[in-house]
Amino acid sequence: MSRRRLSALGLFLLALGCASSKPAQPPASAVPAPPPDAWRNTQPPSLAAVPPFRAPVPAQRSLPNRLGVLLRENHAVPVVVVELAIRTGVDGDPPDKAGLADFVAAVLDEGTKSRTNQQLAEQLENLAANLSVSPGLDGFRLHLNCLTDTLEPALDLLADVALNPAFRPADVERVRGITLTGLQQRRGNPGALASDEVARLLYGPKHPWGQPAGGTVESVRSIRRQDLVRFHDTYFRPNNALLSVSGDFEPEKMLALLAERFGAWRPKAVPPSRLPPFPKDGPRTVISIDMSDGTQSQLALATRTISATHSEALALSTANVALGGLFTSRLNHQLREVRGWTYGMFSSVGFNKRTGVFQVRGSVVAQHTVDSLKDVEAVLKDYATGDITEDELQHAKEGILQSLPQALETNDAVASTFVTLTNLGRPLDWYATLPARLGALGRDEVARASRAYLDPAKLPVVVVGPKKNQEGLAELQLGPVIDRTAEAKGLAARPAPPSVPSAR
Known part of the structure; x- marks a missing residue:
């Protein structure tokens, strides 16, 4: 056996011996361990004076088509947030179409007249942007979060979703199926059932706000594509909307970008609200x-x-x-x-x-x-x-x-x-x-x-x-x-x- 092999064998046996030997025990500490609850008697150090917080206040502007704009500059990070708010939400649901506003919100970002839902999703992902649509009792919110560097193409997508939804029949039916499944699942959710009952008691069973959240199985099945189109055409108008912007931008440049994308949006009279009155206070139940x-x-x-x-x-x-x-x-x-x-x-x-x-x-x-x-x-x-x-x-x-x-x-x-x-x-x-x-x-x-x-x-x-x-x-x-x-x-x-x- 060569010396090199003996040397390798010796190193292997030495390593094996070291691995199998019992590790040396550290010396016992001379300091006794504190009682388990000793920390309860300790006091944290006093905090330094906290500077007062100054809440931001936006600048108010508007576009010629009566679309209000709120602007707040924040150059701390290269991010811009643009929220487009529509001032009619669930309160715009017809009496026999409970869940219509939620249905509109669910289909709104499923594709535009020039982009399929897959194309829209891919373009948002490529821009590292996030776009969401949320319905509420008294309005919609289209919320865009994007990088400063990708602001212009991201704004293009926001405007396209808000102004040009396609409501393609295939997308409508797919969302309908998802919605119906969600409504079935709510029947087994104690918190959801409690919320629906609270809404009925607060606002009354004939008020849109008093309906089960998202509507009923029957009402969602009855909603047609034409109902979605009509709702959007009626309430998605600049005189019934507001843009709120916060982030890394220059105000005048931002106004110009918004005008390019929303300036041609035509105002239209929004029908007055004819909601039933809230129920009068009665005996407690x-x-x-x-x-x-x-x-x-x-x-x-x-x-x-x-x-x-x-x-x-x-x-x-x-x-x-x-x-x-x-x-x-x-x-x-x-x-x-x-x-x-x-x-x-x-x-x-x-x-x-x-x-x-x-x-x-x-x-x-x-x-x-x-x-x-x-x-x-x-x-x-x-x-x-x-x-x-x-x-x-x-x-x-x-x-x-x-x-x-x-x-x-x-x-x-x-x-x-x-x-x-x-x-x-x-x-x-x-x-x-x-x-x-x-x-x-x-x-x-x-x-x-x-x-x-x-x-x-x-x-x-x-x-x-x-x-x-x-x-x-x-x-x-x-x-x-x-x-x-x-x-x-x-x-x-x-x-x-x-x-x-x-x-x-």
């Missing part, structure tokens, strides 16, 4: 929906309140934060931390262009359904007396203000926020002036709003969960218990709309 195979129950309590421009809107929003808007708020503390019956029980105050909504929502362990609702009722009754402490008020104010930097961190959020403020009728500097207005807000004003708008006696109740765990609902004496399982799941008989060709 408890709606019960059976989900026999569930391990949790969805609880929802909701009522209409005041508009976003009401003088007490800020006081009401602040009152809500202390009640159920934060993880440490009263509702979540009682139901999660004290009882351990939920992962989260929260309340919210939201606004649309016609009203405001106060809502309590959460999912609880099914066997504690009745007891959880009893606790929610007790917390609401106590809080509705105006019983908010100065510490709770200060914590609520800090929670609102400290959420602003994150809420307005991105160009996407900023562009969308400007649209929301416009839709609600609020001034565009609403967030910029919020710190001063919050600072001037006193405990008496918040307590008064709590007493006026958070009385649980005004809140209908929706419970979705196993029927066997709802047997004690009547004993709470919150109102008559009404079983709407069949109606909520689409099992009750409905009048069938006339049969029509699906895509014509």
